[in-house]
Amino acid sequence: MNQLQLFLPCAAGVEALLATEVQRVTGITGKAWRAGVQLQGSWRDALQLNLHSRLAQRVLIELAHNQYRSEQDLYNAAASVAWEIWFTPKQTFKVEITAQHSPLTSLNFAALKIKDAIADRFREKFDVRPDVDTRWPDVRVYVHLTTETVTIYIDTSGEPLFKRGWREDKGDAPLKETLAAAMIAASGWDVLCQDGVPLYDPCCGSGTIAIEAAQIACNIAPGINRRFAFQKYLPFQPHVWDGLLDQAGASITEPTAAVFGSDVSFRMVDFAERNAERAGVADAVQFRGGDALQRMPPAPSGVMLVNPPYGERIDVAGVAGVSAAEGAQRRSQFQGQSIDEFGQPLAQDDAQREPRRDRNANPAREQAVTESGEEASDFFPQLAAHWKKNYAGWTAHVLTPDLKLPGKMRLKESRRVPMWNGPIECRLFRFDMVAGSARSKPARDA
Ligand SMILES: C[S@@+](CC[C@H](N)C(=O)[O-])C[C@H]1O[C@@H](n2cnc3c(N)ncnc32)[C@H](O)[C@@H]1O
Missing domain, CATH: 3.30.2130.30 (VC0802-like)
Structure with a gap:
């Protein structure tokens, strides 16, 4: 052996x-x-x-x-x-x-x-x-x-390794944990977190990227919570495996860096919080509700990792997944506050912007908007403008199948890494945010 x-x-x-x-x-x-x-x-x-x-x-x-x-x-x-x-x-x-x-x-x-x-x-x-x-x-x-x-x-694995054993709440389009980990590794944050560099996912969905990141920051082994096929094989010796598990358990630390996630859908934020609990990182990651176009940076500088929505309506200040009444109440709370839940002030223009409808309030309209792609096509230029204005000092890494995304965002990528999301060919674009403009370093596929 x-x-x-x-x-x-x-x-x-x-x-x-x-x-x-x-x-x-x-x-x-x-x-x-x-x-x-x-x-x-x-x-x-x-x-x-x-x-x-x-x-x-x-x-x-x-x-x-x-x-x-x-x-x-x-x-x-x-x-x-x-x-x-x-x-x-x-x-x-x-x-x-x-x-x-x-x-x-x-x-x-x-x-x-x-x-x-x-x-x-x-x-x-x-x-x-x-x-x-x-x-x-x-x-x-x-x-x-x-x-x-x-x-x-x-x-020797049994269930594929992306199944870490913590996910029960999936959300609509969860990333595989292995791909989230690949985004983190390609961004270099797995090393930067040792120096305390924060990570933020402003479209966190069920929390996959942030939870992977928080486990990395706490040195939690991804397989610590699951079973493997090898446990049923003849060469398996429980005392050897228990020794490896004990070693992994003893290596868990306090987080070396702060991790943040937010999503426009409060339902997703609930999912993310429950997933983080099961992954053992409830205290190492902060999830909040909120629009990526309004959220101010949770720290002066850091790394953003984003798996933005594709081909679905992008809801500005929407509150998906709650009743209309609860949604209206949350919207008014959200608008009324000038400090966000990470303790950062809301962008002034953004705080004043009229929120659109609850994304679940009118499915027929949502369908129409999706098919025209009109609202979705606004989102990325607005996001880029928000980042240019408020996220100087941050590096953003965006995973997308849209190879023309940098052009749509009017940003020049400083790096692009080919990655596959299942059968879909994607790029992880890196944007170095500089106040008022974007660094214009052309990039080749890494
Ligand atoms: C592709 S999913 C992300 C999935 C996530 N990586 C996961 O593993 O669960 C895109 C997410 O963006 C969120 N979203 C859409 N529009 C948004 C906005 N304006 N601000 C913040 N989040 C938004 C959606 O609610 C959805 O959860």
Whole structure:
């Protein structure tokens, strides 16, 4: 178990960041491939990576890598793996297959052959076949086919690693925790927070970015609250795992930097607060309701990380998710105050601006506005103007699929990092806010 070939898949664009993380967690230099990092490590490294990686989707152990031409070759490759050192025939399993330019006509049939090979091997050794469970298997086997090679892995993670175990309240379009962590790593805040640099997400939704950030600031391991597939495998030794958990628990600190989040929807703010509670960072992050176009900076300088709404109505001073009466009451409270809930004064022009309607008050109108895109197209120039005027000294990182966003904001990005939000190609644009204007440093894809 000391010389395992490990592979950690990740979102495309995140490979180099993941390789750095692997080095930090294990001390091992991995090799970044497209959409993953490969390394030689021990079983203990596999456990540590499950516990500490914020960027990997899962931790796989490679068990076979062979040439193939037919389904029978796949059967032979899978039958030669010593599955019995990993699990017993009483446990259930599932085979997942992916392919790039495979000459085989049916991937389903290929997966079936591999499943048969695993089951036959157990029957020959123990006279019992393990059952397949496609929904909640104890063991996941991953198979990757290229034109000529088959690679077979056993998964040690189980549920994908973006499931940290704290999210119950999702909101409408939550970011995956792994992508939020990639934004934080790409912005460099994971290092800056050691010097106390604050982080603020003014469109925080269910709080994913702020909660990830607060866990980083408190050195809380992302996997500390969840279970993993490896806990059911034969090599698993509870005392080793308990030792790693104790070590991770003992490393938790007071936050090294302040973290703030706000959202125009009070419903989202409630979600974010409940999620933060479950993630163990209720005291390390401050969430507030409020319009990103009005909120003043919660600190003199810092890093903003934003996953703004796309293709949905952007509601100025809206109060989504509350009854009309409660909404009206909150709107009047919100307008009446000149100090915001982070203790900062509201921008004067902004405080005087007429708030628009509760975004849930008239769905038909919302639909019309969404389709025309009229209101949404106002939002980004207004946001940029608000930042130029009030956020000098801050650096903003905005994740968007809209490659023309800097032009729409009339800001020049100082950096752009390609990132994938699932199947959607995005950029993380960095804007260095300078009073009254934007720094005009042209950028290339990082
Ligand atoms: C794409 S979602 C962000 C999701 C978030 N990253 C998460 O993981 O849950 C965009 C968020 O922007 C909020 N929003 C829309 N217009 C806003 C405004 N004017 N000011 C502040 N937040 C706004 C929406 O309520 C929504 O929660």
